[in-house]
Amino acid sequence: MPPAAPEAPVKPPTSLVRRARKIHRVLAETYPEAGCELDFRTPFELLVATVLSAQTTDRRVNAVTPALFAAYPDAAALAAADRTAVEEIIRSTGFYRAKTDSVLGLSAALVERYDGEVPARLRDLVTLPGVGRKTANVVLGNAFDVPGLTVDTHFARLVRRFEWVDDDVAKDPVKTEHAVGALFPRRDWTMLSHRLIWHGRRRCHARKPACGACPVAHWCPAYGTGPTDPVEAARLVTTQGRA
Structure with missing residues (x-):
């Protein structure tokens, strides 16, 4: 028997794509200065x-x-x-x-x-000691302008709260990377990563998110995980330039 054909990628629902892209647009407006927070020259x-x-x-x-x-x-x-x-x-x-x-x-x-x-290809970078896909995508996106998604703890937490991925996918960083990538144009991947990470560090905290001071609360299924009172939530917002 011939080998089974690979499964075709599942196209995400249009409603999810629209909601995800709306959240990204608002985060772009909220954090115009978002970018890599590690200092580097090369x-x-x-x-x-x-x-x-x-x-x-x-x-x-x-x-x-x-x-x-x-x-x-x-x-x-x-x-x-x-x-x-x-x-x-x-x-x-x-x-x-x-x-x-x-x-x-x-x-x-x-x-x-x-x-x-430093090589400018993911398949080469991940062969280096201590370098996985997350590190490789940081380097590719910020040093070589090659789009990539950085699935760190903040990114993974937010895409679960936004319900951009289901629970099974969320357990696997590579599956998460591919599922979220399907929601956005490739050119947006690097800045999407920065904006999600900035939002996770400044408002959508792991233990107590500032829901009442969140610019994307209207589109977030996890609204109410943290305080919804605007005054209480505002006290949770951090504004440091370096997280």
Whole structure:
């Protein structure tokens, strides 16, 4: 028997597409300054900074990367770095031993496979130590202008609350990435990620979202998860530039 044909992707309902795109338009108006909150000058710096950002804040990463990149400005320098010295610089980001393994390993791999340059293809990036699809999409979208969706904890929480994906899909970051991608033009993916992450950090918090001060409350099925009183909700809104 011939092999079964692959299943055709399910086209999302038009009503869901319209609601999702309306939410995105409002978030774009609400957060015109949204963008990558990690400081970087080169694709290599962004790659390393993104790996360091796991389980910590972008603010904390931005506090340590100036010293790290002053000492080790490129992949060749970091690949040859003294492990103890790197650990000491990044210690405050948490999980510093595992992160040191990753940044030393990915630097060595870049030198060995790519002449020290960060590749601009997802399939190459995900072969590097410590680099998964989430990190790869951050680098592609912000360093190379290649559209990608960054399914971090904020992104995953919001797309569940907005009911852009069902519970089964939400358990799998790759399925979530593909399902949300089907709702939007590819050109919007990178900025959609930034805006959802900004909204998650500033209003749609995990434990107590500011529902009463939410610009997309009218289209959100999870409205009421947090306080709906405007005054109480306003107190939950954070406006920091660096989250």
